[in-house]
């Protein structure tokens with residue numbers, strides 16, 4: 214009897230220990246986390262999944278997958294549409310910036326998307342969700358910022374929606390644009406041998422530029438009007454992530470020149486706090502709202518020597534290649550493969 218009990222105990226012990234050991238292994242190698250990640254939402258695959266649905270109307274010249282949708286409204290006129298939602302805590306911090314600065318940023322983000330298609334903004338609708346108890350003065354200050362930049366770029370606010378909720382404060386801007394005889398510039402036209410140009414300097418936008426950037430609207434239109442631009446995007450997620458959107462849409466690859474990346478002073482400053490390299494920040498911080506344009510070698514040279522950009526720094530940071538993927542070439546000519554990295558919401 215005793216022997217049997219001891220024997221049973223041993224078998225159960227064995228099972229218990231093996232269960233514990235398996236649990237230990239699962240925890241040790243973060244298997245539970247890895248499995249749950251498989252079921253979590255992922256921003257870009259989700260967009261791809263939505264995009265796969267069959268299109269209905271022939272009027273849609275460009276649907277999901279570019280900075281703006283482009284709709285044919287007849288007689289050679291195209292309407293551009295872009296929408297951006299900004300949320301307190303994710304896109305701005307109301308302890309650091311006031312309502313007027315937030316209103317300005319919300320419109321500027323959408324203007325930047327129209328700029329990246331080389332077209333002109335026209336009208337906007339703005340939807341707001343105020344946390345319960347928000348003061349009237351907050352809304353008035355918000356509109357002071359909205360109207361300031363809307364007037365500057367000749368944009369009419371023609372509607373919107375207002376609700377209240379638990380919070381946080383959210384603002385959604387839908388901006389329409391027009392082509393005015395120009396062809397919009399898409400993400401899909403990059404070709405092997407093309408050069409990659411970028412306006413301004415990159416990285417460290419969290420130190421302030423993400424709130425106070427000037428959308429490169431004049432530059433986007435000037436590029437589209439005076440040069441043949443094969444592809445263009447504005448840098449909101451980060452240089453390598455946004456360049457990768459062009460590469461994927463165009464079915465090509467690219468080589469970036471390490472010593473030609475225009476790294477901003479704020480990227481240098483922030484790198485001292487994070488311990489990451491300044492170029493890491495220039496590659497992946499995002500919210501630079503600079504334009505990344507792809508043109509043939511001869512057109513790119515013309516842009517670089519043009520006086521149409523009023524002294525704005527424009528750099529040639531790389532070239533498009535046939536092989537898909539992204540490479541970094543150092544000052545000595547050595548190539549290494551890099552992974553696109555940028556801001557992802559989920």
Ligand SMILES: Nc1ncnc2c1ncn2[C@@H]1O[C@H](COP(=O)(O)OP(=O)(O)OP(=O)(O)O)[C@@H](O)[C@H]1O
Nearest residue numbers: 260263276277278279280281282297322326449450
């Ligand atoms: N919920 C959604 N349903 C359909 N299309 C979407 C949705 N969210 C994004 N898209 C589309 O996916 C593409 C990429 O969206 P994304 O928001 O990354 O644009 P972006 O211009 O790269 O960045 P930003 O938001 O800073 O302007 C766009 O064409 C956009 O219209």
Ligand SMILES: Cc1ncc(C[n+]2csc(CCOP(=O)(O)O)c2C)c(N)n1
Nearest residue numbers: 302303304305306423449498499500556
């Ligand atoms: C409080 C605060 N935290 C983080 C950031 C950085 N950030 C937020 S969204 C985004 C990418 C573009 O977003 P979207 O794709 O929605 O346009 C970046 C780089 C910020 N601005 N404020």
Ligand SMILES: [Mg+2]
Nearest residue numbers: 280326447449
């Ligand atoms: Mg964009």
